[in-house]
Structures are given as structure tokens and as C-alpha cells.
Amino acid sequence: MRGVKRVVSVLAVLVAALVVLAFVLENQQGVVLLFLGWSTAQMPVAVFVVVGLIVGMLIGPLLGVFVRGRRVRTAPRE
Template identity: 75%
Template sequence: MRGVKRVVAVFAVLIVALIVLAFVLENQQDVSLSFLGQSTRQMPVSVFVVVALIVGMLIGPLLSVVVGRRRLVAK
């Protein structure tokens, strides 16, 4: 059973990697983002989206840990 789970996990990672690769290859238009008067240099739109995805994947679990600790302290 452990071997089947490992194969399914590897298959899922490969599928996600192929989807990300297809996304990056399809979104090569150069854009510049502006926020509060600051702007970035021209980069492919896929770079901005992938960076936003990674930042969200880091912030989400950190926030859940903070909220979980607050609930434990409040009890």
C-alpha cells in the first residue's frame, strides 16, 4: 500500500509540474507592475504569478499557525 501511495504522489507532482510548465510557456508577455508609485522592470507575467503563488503558499500556513496558537491560548 505504501508503494501505491508513493506512485500516486509522484504522479500528482509530475502533473502539477507539467501544468506549471505549460502556464509559464503560455504566458511570456512582458509586463511591468505598479503599486503605490513604485514599478517593477519588465518581466514575463508568469514570473509575477508564480512568485505570488509561492508567497501565498508560505503565508497561508504561517497564518494558520498563528491563529491556531491564539485559539489554544484563549481556551
């Protein structure tokens, strides 16, 4: 059973890597982002999307830990 789970896991990671590779190869046109007066250098669209994905993957769990920790502290004491 472990062998089947390992094969399925490897295939899932491989498919995800191929999807990301296809996305990066399809989105090579350069863009400049402007936000609140800040401007970025011209880079491919995929760079901004992947950076946004990575930032979200880092911030999401941190917010979850913060909210969970805050709930534990504010729980009523008996």
C-alpha cells in the same frame, strides 16, 4: 499498497510540474506592475504569478499558526 501510493504520488507531482511548465511557457509576454507608486521591472506574467503563489504558500501556514496559537491563549481557564 505502498507501491501504488508512491506511483500515484509521483504521477500527481509530474502532472503538476507539467501544468506549471505549460503555464510558464504560455505566459511569456512582459508586463510591468504598478502598486502604490512602486514599479517593477518588465518581467513575464508567469514570474509574478509564481512569486505570488510562493508568497501565499509561505504566509498561509504562518497565519494559520498565529490564529491557532492565539485561540489557545485566549481559551477560558477552568
